[in-house]
Amino acid sequence: MSIYYKVILFQVLIILFPMFVYHLFFYESDRERRKPHSKLSIILIFILILSMSFPVRFAEGYIYDFRIIPFIISFVYGGTIPGLVTGIILLVYRFIISGDGFYVVLVNYSITCIVLILMKKKLESFQKKNKLLFISIVFWANTFIVMLTLFSKNQSSQISFMLFFYTITWICMMMVVFVIENVNQQMVIREKLQRDEKLNVVSQLAASVAHEVRNxxxxxxxxxxxxxxxxxLQEAQRSYIKIALNELDHAQSIINDYLSLAKPNTEEMISINISEEVMKTVGLMKSYSNIQNTTIKTDIQDSLYIKGNKGEIKQVLVNIIKNGIESMGTGGILVVRSFEKEGVIFIKITDSGKGMTKQQLKNLGTPFYTTKEKGTGVGLTISFQLVHAMKGKITVESQPEKGTTFTIQFPSA
Structure with a gap:
């Protein structure tokens, strides 16, 4: 049996060493991982071939290896195409190796493949805990099929070893998941640091020049x-002066935005009726929506309270509602909803405008980024910052040509 343990240890090294290298030296975004030639896909294929090349040979025609780890991981973290590529390589290499059980492997992995593809959309929204649970269920279901196959072929003597081997495999898979989740966390921290650095630059710039320009x-x-x-003055001269005054007011508005970004006023956090503030803001924006020939519909639950600042709430809502109205051009319906669920206040603002791509959504809220021709890219940055300062968060869902939904969440006061 000692020879088996040595091979098992080697299988563990085959899995963990490349993944630790990936953790230490490579940083890939979720989007980059979904490409068939991503670094993660290449490493997983390398692991797959290596683990299948040095299996544990328990008996004639019965071999054990860690092939299931790169197979499942490629689907969960790479997506459908990298997963299919890994699965095809697995089956082709298994056929080349030959031996009994190829058709069992074919059926088993085909079923697993279908399950992983059908669960693709849900997998993308799973947090780490749910991913671990889902991967474990898929893994042990696969193991159960192998166990039934052994019973059907009168190989019950292998069951104890098989369970031991697959337990080690499951532990290794959980370690791989933790490694990749750690890489994800580092990516999030890196992006946050970059965003904070940009905010810091803008804040310093605003603080140093705003007053000098204002005077x-x-x-x-x-x-x-x-x-x-x-x-x-002649009438033409008056019109020129009026245009100049309007442009100066526009410049003043931009300076005020930069000042808000530099030092948001979040000292006075009081209990406010957010339902009333949403209704007031909608009433304020209805004249603007009428000019744009758009309709605002509301569904606002009464007496919802949060800790915040009335002026800042208004600024956030005006920014988002105005953006929604402008994204629809002329015509369209903007829906504003507010409600409480499990101690959290939700404000949903949904437009039927042009929507945004995944890349635009990713950049939303970063300084200087805007999808509008004459935008400064500061309004939404301020909104994100103000909501965060009031212990809330903003999430955005959008599809091109189908509209956008901004969801603002605050803890109930």
């Missing part, structure tokens, strides 16, 4: 207003 703008605006009071 001359105020002076210019004052003199233009004085000039506009001159009765000797």
């Amino acid at each position: 001359p703008l105020t002076s210019v605006r004052g003199f233009l207003q004085l000039i506009s009071d001159d009765n000797n």
Whole structure:
């Protein structure tokens, strides 16, 4: 039996060593992993071939290896195409190796493949705990089929070894999942640090130049207003002054945005009726929606309370509602809902506009990023920052040409 344990140990090294190398030296986003030639896919195929090349040979025609680990992991973290590529390589190599049991492997892995493909969308939304549970269920279901096959072929003497081997396999798989989840966590931290660094740069820039720019703008605006009071001005000159004043107001608005980004006013956190604030903001934005020929519908639960700042809540809601109205162009319906569920206040703002791609969603909320031609990319950044400062969070769901839903969550006060 000692020879078996040596081969099992070698199988463990075949699995864990490449995954630790991946953890230490490679950082791939979820999108990059879904490509067939991603670093993770290449490493998993390498692990698959190596583990199948050095199996544990328990008896004539009965071999054990860790092939199921790269097979399942490629589907869960790579997606359908990398998973299918890994599965095809597995079956082809198993056929080349020959020996009894090929058709059992074919049926077993085909069923597993179908289950993993059908669960693809749910898998993408699973957190680590749910992924571990799902992978374990798939793994042990696969193991149960192998056990039934051994019983049907009067190989019950292998059952104890098979259970021992598959327990070690399951432990290794859980370690691989933890390694990849750790890489995911590092990616999130890296992106957060990059975003915070950008915010810090913008904050310093805003703090250093905003007041310097504000003063001359105020002076210019004052003199233009004085000039506009001159009765000797021609109508064309008055229109030019009016345009200049409007542009100065626009510049002032941008400066105010940068000042809000630099130092959001979150000191005064009081209990506020968010239902009333949402209704007031919707009423305020209805005139703008009428100009754009769009309709705002509401479904707002009464007496919902959160800890926050009225001015900042209004600023966030105005930003998101205004963006929703503008994304629909002329026509369309914007729906604003608010409700409480399990101690959390939800505000959902759904438009029927042009929507966004996955890449646009990923960049949403980062400084200077905007999908509008004349946008500064600061409004939503401020909104995300203000909601986060009030212990809330914003999630965004969108599909091109199907609209966008902003969901704001706050703990109930």
